[in-house]
Amino acid sequence: MSASTTKNDIAELDNIDRQVINRLQDGLPIVEAPFAVVAKELGIEEQVLLERLHGLRESGVLSRFGPMYHAERLGGGLTLAAMAIPEIYFNAVAEEVNAFAEVAHNYRREHRLNMWFVLATETPERIPEVIAAIEAATGYPVYNMPKQEEFHVRLHLPV
Numbered sequence: 001m002s003a004s005t006t007k008n009d010i011a012e013l014d015n016i017d018r019q020v021i022n023r024l025q026d027g028l029p030i031v032e033a034p035f036a037v038v039a040k041e042l043g044i045e046e047q048v049l050l051e052r053l054h055g056l057r058e059s060g061v062l063s064r065f066g067p068m069y070h071a072e073r074l075g076g077g078l079t080l081a082a083m084a085i086p087e088i089y090f091n092a093v094a095e096e097v098n099a100f101a102e103v104a105h106n107y108r109r110e111h112r113l114n115m116w117f118v119l120a121t122e123t124p125e126r127i128p129e130v131i132a133a134i135e136a137a138t139g140y141p142v143y144n145m146p147k148q149e150e151f152h153v154r155l156h157l158p159v
Helices: 015-024 034-042 046-059 087-098 126-138
Strands: 077-083 103-108 115-121 143-145
Touching: 015 034, 015 046, 034 046, 077 126, 087 103, 087 115, 087 126, 115 126, 126 143
Parallel strands: none
Antiparallel strands: 077 115, 077 143, 103 115
């Protein structure tokens, strides 16, 4: 990856970056040194893997790298929520919504409900409390869409 790549540029990925992204989409092994195992699989040093991963995060190629937790299995709450925000206020409201630690993802959609986000809370009872707090902070209603059934869809985007 070019050292001059910024978050606003289209990243130029080299073969090692592509291998790192493709391999890490399959998860890390549950071992004492998971990055060392993956680095060995890729034929690179562990430090090179970590540096590449850091560079991909810094450049914005990867917006997030971390574990995926099953909030409900851990006793927490998880829900999908949406809001209808006038375009002129969208960015300001997004900042207010994103200020809540419970907001895991927030993204724009081309729909009347144009702001969608995931709430993850320590307990299921906190979901309505956080929704009420977001409504109070923004002045807009939040539409709560709790999961009714879970489907596991494996998403792998080869690069």
